[in-house]
Amino acid sequence: MNNEIYIIGSGAIGKALAVFLAQEGRPVKLVRGSVDNIPEAIHNITVIGKHDTFQQKIPVTTFSNLSIINGIVLIATKTFANDEIAKKLRKIKGKFSVVLLQNGLNIEQPFKDFDKVYRCVLFSVSQVTGVNEVTFKMVTASPVGNMEGKNDGLDALITQINTPQFEFRIERDIVKYVWNKVIINCAFNSICPLLETDNGIFHRNPEAKRLAKVVIKECVALAKSYHIFLDEAEIENSLALISQKSNGQLISTYRDILNHRQTEIESLNLEIAQLANKTGKPELVSNTKLLGKLIQLKSVTINRKKSFSQIS
Missing domain, CATH: 3.40.50.720 (NAD(P)-binding Rossmann-like Domain)
Incomplete structure (x- = not known):
């Protein structure tokens, strides 16, 4: 039945x-x-x-x-x-x-x-x-x-x-899959909107890819402090493959910002930062947190611009 x-x-x-x-x-x-x-x-x-x-x-x-x-x-x-x-x-x-x-x-x-x-x-x-x-x-x-x-x-x-x-x-063992996906999304959902570009940026631009690797390294280190052991190289390879296959597509956070919608960055970069705070080592994910905070600020700023334009 x-x-x-x-x-x-x-x-x-x-x-x-x-x-x-x-x-x-x-x-x-x-x-x-x-x-x-x-x-x-x-x-x-x-x-x-x-x-x-x-x-x-x-x-x-x-x-x-x-x-x-x-x-x-x-x-x-x-x-x-x-x-x-x-x-x-x-x-x-x-x-x-x-x-x-x-x-x-x-x-x-x-x-x-x-x-x-x-x-x-x-x-x-x-x-x-x-x-x-x-x-x-x-x-x-x-x-x-x-x-x-x-x-x-x-x-x-x-x-x-x-x-x-x-x-x-x-x-x-769903925990590993959840963390791997979150880490990849921390990179895509912060770096792509800040650069105002599509998902293919990590495939095309070595500097953007290096920044994504910094995010991955930080998050893998944080996961280890919670006794979750992830493969850094595996996550990097997944990010590169996704970037190549989704070249030209916009990540959800960037679409949300463009459409003046609330983003999910709180459950990504900013949740990672909260978990680092709980370990007493916030510096573990300083770059990941900064990127998340910038997304938060970008979203608020764009929504304010929309409000001002409607008033005028």
Whole structure:
């Protein structure tokens, strides 16, 4: 018997996953996380893949329409919404597992009192191209696991959410994958927006690549102080490959800044800085922190410029 699947967040990843699940006959709903008190409606959503196009009618609802959930909750919103989402989920009856389809460190903390919470490191790329239309490309199966190694029942969950177009797999040591992805994103999401350039900069520019290596070295050293042992060269190679393959594409933080939206830098560079503070060695990640602070300042400055232009 298929469990009900609720995807919180109707962005590109959420929409793509909803379509692929519906394609396989799974009972799925999209839950809008940024608005509430809107009647449920059916949306015709299209996903454009590398070779095929998929289209499904997906129920789209809000939290006010949910009183009970029995099944699986997949969270695909921005990480800064997690506190509010956790509060809303606590008010809902039923029994459900939570999977965070997000990037960042300690983003699972708002859900620490929930029974089953898993992290997923996405190895897929999806972008909104129109109203209820997204593009999607899967690089490889996305690993899913519990940060504390509590993976009971994960096999059944993976079976429910896995599809041929959007694959998931069990990963018992998800901590390594989370840290590797965060470190790479600390470099991309700070350096690229500050240079106002695309992801290919590390492939094209040796100086930018050297700066990214500084970030990687700092973060790997911090991870070691938490008894998490990462391969610095492996992360550098991954960054170079991603930069080459995503040449011309803009990283999410840069897109957020350009569109005057809140960024997720707090769960990346600035969370890394917080973890360094807790070890009593803030100097371990001084460059990583500085880059994060500059992104924070850049975002605020651009939003103020927008406000001033609207007033004038």
